[in-house]
Amino acid sequence: MEAAISDGRVAVLEELSKAYGSRRVLDAVSFDVRNGEVFGLLGPNGAGKTTLLECLTGLRRPTSGSVQVLGHAPSAPELRRMMAVQPQEAALFPQLTVRETVTLWASFYGEHEDVDEVLERVGLLGEAYQRVKALSGGQARRLLLAVTVIGRPRFLVLDEPAAGLDPQAKEHLWDVIRTQREAGGTVLLTTHDMNEATELCDRVAVLVNGRVAACDTPARLVSELASTSTVTFTTSARTNLDGLRDLPGVRAVDVTHGADGTRSVHLRTSQADVTLRHVAADERLAATDLDISRGGLEAVFRSLATDDPRHVEAAKTGKEGNV
Ligand SMILES: Nc1ncnc2c1ncn2[C@@H]1O[C@H](COP(=O)(O)OP(=O)(O)O)[C@@H](O)[C@H]1O
Numbered sequence: 074m075e076a077a078i079s080d081g082r083v084a085v086l087e088e089l090s091k092a093y094g095s096r097r098v099l100d101a102v103s104f105d106v107r108n109g110e111v112f113g114l115l116g117p118n119g120a121g122k123t124t125l126l127e128c129l130t131g132l133r134r135p136t137s138g139s140v141q142v143l144g145h146a147p148s149a150p151e152l153r154r155m156m157a158v159q160p161q162e163a164a165l166f167p168q169l170t171v172r173e174t175v176t177l178w179a180s181f182y183g184e185h186e187d188v189d190e191v192l193e194r195v196g197l198l199g200e201a202y203q204r205v206k207a208l209s210g211g212q213a214r215r216l217l218l219a220v221t222v223i224g225r226p227r228f229l230v231l232d233e234p235a236a237g238l239d240p241q242a243k244e245h246l247w248d249v250i251r252t253q254r255e256a257g258g259t260v261l262l263t264t265h266d267m268n269e270a271t272e273l274c275d276r277v278a279v280l281v282n283g284r285v286a287a288c289d290t291p292a293r294l295v296s297e298l299a300s301t302s303t304v305t306f307t308t309s310a311r312t313n314l315d316g317l318r319d320l321p322g323v324r325a326v327d328v329t330h331g332a333d334g335t336r337s338v339h340l341r342t343s344q345a346d347v348t349l350r351h352v353a354a355d356e357r358l359a360a361t362d363l364d365i366s367r368g369g370l371e372a373v374f375r376s377l378a379t380d381d382p383r384h385v386e387a388a389k390t391g392k393e394g395n396v
Pocket residue numbers: 093098116117118119120121122123124125
């Protein structure tokens with residue numbers, strides 16, 4: 074464990090792969106989570122985020138590659154007190170009150186947070202004497218968060234903690250995450266919301282189809298990709314689109330199919346004017362609804378989400394200088 078602290082890395086993943094049967098869900102994933110940071114694993118549904126967390130917390134065995142947490146294998150008993158993973162709702166006793174529940178979990182740990190302080194942080198102080206069985210779904214989520222952090226974990230692991238929360242519950246969640254960081258703890262969370270990742274995380278890894286497409290600070294990811302634009306046009310389903318990838322400046326091509334047999338084509342490009350002129354001048358494309366937009370966060374995410382090997386190569390190159 075000392076080694077893990079002194080080299081500043083709480084979790085280290087090297088070439089981690091996981092297959093379910095013949096289906097490869099994680100493909101040689103490598104990154105590290107540094108001591109004291111909030112690290113976000115960002116990716117669309119089905120990208121492999123939960124599978125990755127399960128490998129990291131010892132619930133699943135990787136097909137190949139290695140994972141180390143605080144210098145230990147994920148299943149090591151030493152980690153139980155240092156790494157906290159939000160439990161399932163089934164871990165709660167319906168007859169206990171909210172306060173009794175958190176007090177019970179606190180008793181599992183030698184050192185722990187103040188029970189009422191944690192209840193206040195998650196926004197449950199007013200419900201302290203309610204029975205668990207009487208809580209709403211949202212309140213139960215807050216309680217699960219409270220029992221996750223009560224033992225003052227060094228490493229907090231949360232799978233889509235913000236999904237389905239109302240704005241006020243989200244505020245409380247963010248407060249809990251920031252408090253964890255201020256206390257010197259480390260957080261790894263997953264999300265499919267780029268804005269949330271930008272707001273909360275010190276660094277982000279973007280997981281696309283089981284691979285790390287990019288890994289950096291949100292600011293650098295955004296600025297690196299903000300220098301590109303998206304040129305969009307509509308064309309018929311029969312148009313040959315093969316040449317588009319080779320246009321000057323084009324980094325990724327993303328096609329969506331309309332109900333009326335047309336296709337929307339999105340070209341991510343670093344030379345928007347040139348791309349636009351090529352598309353407009355190419356009669357075989359018969360492009361209509363030509364449009365150009367600056368790369369906002371959503372466009373960035375869409376471009377990362379296209380399964381274009383050239384783009385993944387570009388993202389990897391971008392990563393090298395920073396990680
Ligand atoms: N136990 C399982 N057996 C087979 N396939 C699975 C299993 N769990 C997840 N998958 C598949 O692996 C892919 C990644 O899933 P998951 O890790 O849950 O992604 P995410 O959390 O990013 O949505 C999905 O296509 C999912 O259907």
